[in-house]
Amino acid sequence: MKIAFIGGGKMVSNMVKGFNRGGLQQEQLGVWLRDKEKLDVFTENHSVTPLHKISDIATYDVVVLGILPKSLREVANKLRKHVQPHQILISILGGVTIDNIDDLFAEDQKIVRVMPNTPVGVNQGVLPMSNNVLVSKKEKKLLEETFEILGDVHWIDESLMYTMPGITGSSPAFIYMLIEAMADNAVSVGVDRETAYQMISEMLMGAAAMVQETKLHPGVLKDQVTSPGGSTIQGVMTLEKLGFRNAIIEAMNAVHEKNK
Template sequence: MKLGFIGCGNMAQAMMGGIIAGNLIPADEIIASDGYKPSLEKTKENLGIHITMDNKEVAVNSELIVLSIKPQFYDVVIKEIAPIIKEDTIIITIAPGKTLEDLENQFGKKVKIVRTMPNTPAMVGEGMTAMCANDLVAEKEMKEVKGILEGFGRVEMVPEYVMDAVVAVSGSSPAYVFMFIEALADGAVLQGMDRAQARIFAAQSVLGSAKMVLETKLHPAELKDMVCSPAGTTIEAVKTLEDRGFRSAVIQAMDSCAKRCKDM
């Protein structure tokens, strides 16, 4: 399978890196286009893929095409490549707010489309990706696409109506987590810890806590209770977070994120 990327930004590079590292598709069967030549040349140097400045060249030479561009550029790019997309070509999108119906209408013809929402931890092989597809994509093709996406993290198939929730809970949430890690580190610095070391303690604690949720399969509340000794230090900190509306703020932020996604 020849894989093409239209757009060669950080997410595309993360996806390609994971796919190549996992021996899912060799670098010489991947081609990418972008309007910014230095980014293309750097990616070719790092990954060994084929590059071009011509989106049509990607469309003609790829069996599977990832539209790894910003949502505002979808209209222009789809109009450019639609006439040369073959019946058996699979289009993968990664843009929030772009529904399968919207995309089908933009192409103006029957096209196999897989809608996905990855996130930036794909850059370190720990991405979380949701995927759904239109009726033209066969089950076998879905499995093939899922296998490729698993090259840079976990993948879950979801109904399209929850995609806005996916954007809020995984697509955008790394930003919230980075803010939390930064705040933890600032708190440690306030108590006298070196900043570089504080970031390590904060980040590793978040990493380990997330791994406990996934591997123990216990409810996060149970895991929290395991840390909170009666009249201890942790429950005192939890009380302060509750007093400041910690959980409510997170839920409201996700609601704002999902609403913005619906408006795009």
């Protein structure tokens, strides 16, 4: 499967990085950027084919729209006559529905919407996807096989797509804040910062693996760490007193609200 990207900002860079790390190289990946100098820099930093004209997308199976939502109409006007019905148009645009895209392209355009998160750059992303009826089961399977290079693909009902930034897209920011806060504490008791970041991120990956592999309820896993009269329960009670869980729920609600 050959993939052409339109735009090459933060998210497309992360996706290309992940595809390169996962073995897709120059002949399978193309990038079109409106700015020639930026295209040169992009191709110096990644293994991709520079697409000098937007019509160069013709030989690709998939065209990924990686521009900003506000530029969609302008880019669609340039792209429309070059996208063929057999090609799958993938949008990563936040807050833009399949219907919005459908309105700007041919009636028979196959469209997929995906909301990747930045860990796609290290092949550990989460990729919620929705499709229009023109995308076949076989095409979905092929897309899944290719995009699983970047992380885990989940086909979801498009009505839930607006919640994905809060659940998997923006939420890495919350986790980075958690890591930073825990490392600040570790540094305050004498651990060097680099070791603190390393240990805390390892702990997070271990805790996530426990959830995935044991399939136990997170509350049961928490109970397993808290012995009667021990120190962990003191920390848990402090977090409850300070509204930790409610703060997380409200932060996610704030993201959902903004994406409605």
